[in-house]
Amino acid sequence: MHAYRLTHLKELESESIYILREVAAQFEHPALLFSGGKDSIVCFHLARKAFFPAKVPFPLLHVDTGHNFTETIEFRDRLVEKYGVELLVGSVQKSIDEGKVQEETGFYASRNKLQIATLLEAIETHKIDCAIGGARRDEEKARAKERVFSHRDEFGQWDPKNQRPEIWNLYNGRKRPGEHFRAFPISNWTEMDVWQYILQEQIEIPSIYFSHEREVFLRDGVIYANSPFMRLKPDEKPFTMRVRFRTIGDMSCTGAVDSPASTLEEIIEEVASTRTTERGSRMDDKRSEAAMEDRKKEGYF
Amino acid sequence: METKGYLNMDLLRFTTAGSVDDGKSTLIGRLLYDSRAIFDDQLEAVERASAKRGSGEVDLSLLTDGLRAEREQGITIDVAYRYFATPKRKFIIADTPGHIQYTRNMVTGASTANLAIILVDARKGIQEQTNRHAFIASLLGIPHVVFCINKMDLVGYDQSVFQAIQKQLEDFSTKLEVRDLNFIPISALKGDNVVKRSTRMDWYQGTTLMYLLENIHIAGDLNHIDRRFPVQHVIRPMTREWHDFRGFAGQVAGGIFRVGEPVEVLPSGFRSTIRSIRIGQQEVPEAFAPQSVVMTLADEIDISRGDMITGTNSLPQTAQDVDVMLCWMNQRPLVPNGKYALRHTTREARCMVKEVAYKMDINTLRKLEGDKAIGMNDIGRVKLRTTVPLHFDPYTRNRNTGSLILIDEATNETVAAGMIV
Numbered sequence: 001m002h003a004y005r006l007t008h009l010k011e012l013e014s015e016s017i018y019i020l021r022e023v024a025a026q027f028e029h030p031a032l033l034f035s036g037g038k039d040s041i042v043c044f045h046l047a048r049k050a051f052f053p054a055k056v057p058f059p060l061l062h063v064d065t066g067h068n069f070t071e072t073i074e075f076r077d078r079l080v081e082k083y084g085v086e087l088l089v090g091s092v093q094k095s096i097d098e099g100k101v102q103e104e105t106g107f108y109a110s111r112n113k114l115q116i117a118t119l120l121e122a123i124e125t126h127k128i129d130c131a132i133g134g135a136r137r138d139e140e141k142a143r144a145k146e147r148v149f150s151h152r153d154e155f156g157q158w159d160p161k162n163q164r165p166e167i168w169n170l171y172n173g174r175k176r177p178g179e180h181f182r183a184f185p186i187s188n189w190t191e192m193d194v195w196q197y198i199l200q201e202q203i204e205i206p207s208i209y210f211s212h213e214r215e216v217f218l219r220d221g222v223i224y225a226n227s228p229f230m231r232l233k234p235d236e237k238p239f240t241m242r243v244r245f246r247t248i249g250d251m252s253c254t255g256a257v258d259s260p261a262s263t264l265e266e267i268i269e270e271v272a273s274t275r276t277t278e279r280g281s282r283m284d285d286k287r288s289e290a291a292m293e294d295r296k297k298e299g300y301f
Numbered sequence: 302m303e304t305k306g307y308l309n310m311d312l313l314r315f316t317t318a319g320s321v322d323d324g325k326s327t328l329i330g331r332l333l334y335d336s337r338a339i340f341d342d343q344l345e346a347v348e349r350a351s352a353k354r355g356s357g358e359v360d361l362s363l364l365t366d367g368l369r370a371e372r373e374q375g376i377t378i379d380v381a382y383r384y385f386a387t388p389k390r391k392f393i394i395a396d397t398p399g400h401i402q403y404t405r406n407m408v409t410g411a412s413t414a415n416l417a418i419i420l421v422d423a424r425k426g427i428q429e430q431t432n433r434h435a436f437i438a439s440l441l442g443i444p445h446v447v448f449c450i451n452k453m454d455l456v457g458y459d460q461s462v463f464q465a466i467q468k469q470l471e472d473f474s475t476k477l478e479v480r481d482l483n484f485i486p487i488s489a490l491k492g493d494n495v496v497k498r499s500t501r502m503d504w505y506q507g508t509t510l511m512y513l514l515e516n517i518h519i520a521g522d523l524n525h526i527d528r529r530f531p532v533q534h535v536i537r538p539m540t541r542e543w544h545d546f547r548g549f550a551g552q553v554a555g556g557i558f559r560v561g562e563p564v565e566v567l568p569s570g571f572r573s574t575i576r577s578i579r580i581g582q583q584e585v586p587e588a589f590a591p592q593s594v595v596m597t598l599a600d601e602i603d604i605s606r607g608d609m610i611t612g613t614n615s616l617p618q619t620a621q622d623v624d625v626m627l628c629w630m631n632q633r634p635l636v637p638n639g640k641y642a643l644r645h646t647t648r649e650a651r652c653m654v655k656e657v658a659y660k661m662d663i664n665t666l667r668k669l670e671g672d673k674a675i676g677m678n679d680i681g682r683v684k685l686r687t688t689v690p691l692h693f694d695p696y697t698r699n700r701n702t703g704s705l706i707l708i709d710e711a712t713n714e715t716v717a718a719g720m721i722v
Contacts, residue, residue, distance in 0.1 A: 004557065004589045005520040008312035008391040017593035018552045021534045025606055025647070049581030050593070053546060054538040137382045144381040165405055165630045167412045167718040169552075170644045170706045174713040188393055190384045196307055268307070274340075 009197050016043075016185040017050040018169060019148055020132070023183045024050075024057050026173035027130040030183070031088060033119075034060035036072035037248040038205055039134030041079075042194055043185055045203050047132075048083065059086035061131065063119045065111040066093040067229040067250040075206040090122030107219075107231050110252045120156045123180060130173065130181040138190040148187050154178040192271055199264040211244045211262040222255040246271075306388055313519060316395040316410035316443070318434035319420030324451045328420065328489035329383065329396060332511065335496035338385030380410045389515040404663070404678035405630040407434065408718050411441035412704070415519045418447050418510075423456045423486070427469050429664045435470070436663050439477035440626060440680070440720065442700050444522045446474075447483040449510060453502065454488040460504040476666055478697065481517075485510050523590045524699045528556030528564070528612030531646035531702070532604055536595055548579070548595040549604055554646065554701035555694070556612055558596065559587040566602055567609045567619065567692045573598040590701065607648035609692045617692045617702060622655070625719035626696075627675065627683050631709065633716070634676035635683075641716065643687060645705040651688045652707070658682040682722070696720035 006014065020043075023030050032047060034040045047056045062076060080087045092114050095101045100121070101114045123131060137144045147163055149171040164172055173181055186194070198205060215226040217238045224230060226238040229251050243256035244267075261267045319325040330347075333339050383394040395410030397403070411417060417438040421431055438446050448470055456462045463486045474482055485494055486505055493499035496511040508516075536548035558564070560575050576597045578588045588594045596610065604610070611617060629635055635654060643652045657673040660681040675681045696703030707717040 004525050005311055007308065008310045011312045011591065014552060014591050014593040021550050025534050051536060052581050053543045054536045138384045144383060164715045165409050167409050167706055168704045172706065172708055172715045174708060200308055
């Protein structure tokens with residue numbers, strides 16, 4: 001590497017820190033959407049770096065479906081205590097109890113979609129004018145066109161056809177009262193960058209990202225964790241398997257992968273080979289993962 | 302951990318200009334496919350679609366088909382960003398549609414690019430849009446331009462066709478300010494000279510496109526001479542441990558800042574020396590573009606967002622009257638003598654459009670002195686008067702301190718990108 005040339009991870013980090021500071025400078029009440037997944041953990045790590053030695057100048061906002069992995073919630077609470085950061089929680093259960101949204105029924109019932117209402121309510125209640133999210137442009141075609149500073153109208157809607165041009169790093173966060181922004185500091189990161197960065201920075205992540213034994217069951221070729229939130233069909237029999245999670249959503253929609261990867265290096269190798277497999281036996285896994293990502297996106301972003 | 306190659310890669314951002322007809326999506330598809338950045342499900346969908354169309358080969362342009370379908374529905378899609386990596390580099394493609402809103406989109410994609418790929422159809426030679434793309438790449442200060450003469454398979458891989466187009470492009474480029482021009486004969490469809498060397502063009506001695514992308518020297522693209530640090534945010538922890546700490550957070554926009562060296566603060570003009578530089582918790586001896594750091598100074602000086610910390614011997618220009626090349630990006634045309642909000646580095650101000658000097662015919666590079674109506678996708682030279690002085694460098698000297706945007710104060714939309722002359 002040239003003396004005055006950054007590695008790709010350092011350049012991405014620098015860009016993300018710049019974006020986070022720009023959010024802090026341009027908005028009055030930003031909040032960082034925190035799911036306990038790797039992307040939001042990386043965003044929080046970047047925020048700590050951006051403002052050190054001061055504390056992160058905005059709270060975390062967790063949209064809680066009530067269907068969490070215990071490990072994720074424990075991780076969240078430990079992190080909040082360790083860094084003394086404020087945690088706001090928007091509860092989907094509360095939205096259901098108050099009759100604002102209706103619980104889905106059936107075997108495929110999920111609270112993912114219900115999160116939208118809870119998120120928007122939390123944004124209103126806490127007067128959040130910019131919700132920072134860990135979404136990435138490599139995740140999906142529509143996301144490939146998302147702005148770093150993304151405008152939302154007074155109904156919280158995104159108008160992809162009518163986005164503001166974003167030129168250089170001159171981000172425009174001007175808005176009318178009632179409108180808000182979403183900001184995506186790791187827009188330009190890929191899944192691989194996130195894992196490599198977690199390794200480089202030795203960032204702690206929930207244990208369920210690593211291979212572990214778990215009671216699971218199969219549905220449509222997807223491995224699901226068996227939990228009280230899932231209604232099993234008569235032919236679905238739980239069994240124990242070594243799995244890990246590639247992404248973490250709520251338990252009703254997060255598929256596991258059959259994986260022995262128990263270190264970050266092994267996960268990186270696995271992600272790399274997943275990309276290079278042109279036709280593999282894990283086809284179904286991958287397809288379901290893409291679908292899972294989509295559902296997650298509908299919920300959060 | 303240090304031995305892991307992927308922790309030592311760098312990043313190249315490039316933009317692709319050209320229309321679908323030039324084979325742009327096929328080229329991007331080829332780069333993604335051959336660098337294995339495509340997932341099984343995506344590839345299978347393309348294979349299925351190709352089979353449906355009855356073509357024998359996998360049609361790689363279908364990888365970006367989602368975009369094209371949207372375009373066919375008349376949706377204005379702007380730049381789409383795509384990502385791939387080889388063992389040497391990580392790449393970010395700003396993929397800009399060729400026809401619709403071309404100036405607005407290409408300017409956006411070009412603003413952050415190190416390199417532009419401009420596609421030329423070998424059968425058609427230089428088109429109006431080729432000149433346009435080359436001009437915008439030059440105007441936006443992209444240091445490296447690669448002309449890919451595509452569809453060589455359709456002209457029998459004929460050397461004279463390639464040479465004629467190269468000659469024409471070189472002639473046109475004398476009017477431009479691009480430091481590094483490259484010409485590669487390719488067939489994106491057949492894969493010639495994209496990732497693999499063509500066996501059908503022995504007369505071509507240069508590298509493949511992928512080799513060039515992986516190896517082109519980009520370390521010298523940033524200005525490491527003139528020290529520029531726009532202050533983005535002031536960090537004051539006010540805790541017991543960091544009681545008196547006042548740090549200035551920002552991204553280095555030029556030059557190399559070193560601990561112990563003297564600096565000047567603008568606009569106040571006060572001087573001090575750098576006491577410390579930090580990236581997160583880590584103290585570092587120096588900082589350079591584009592690092593995001595926190596600096597502390599030896600003296601207590603009043604500094605806030607929008608100020609600039611600079612070296613003491615190469616100061617930026619300071620003025621309230623600036624000449625800019627303006628790319629207009631909004632349906633509502635520029636209002637002569639109109640007032641706009643302006644963002645330059647971390648500084649926010651207001652400005653008035655004092656004068657439109659001329660509009661550019663971006664196809665011929667002629668100055669249209671009589672035509673001063675600047676509308677969507679137009680480029681023109683204007684004089685702005687700002688409410689506060691700006692500390693700037695000419696755009697050609699520093700893309701970070703020479704760029705600005707205008708915002709419509711009524712709609713809050715970003716309406717123009719400006720390059721300070």
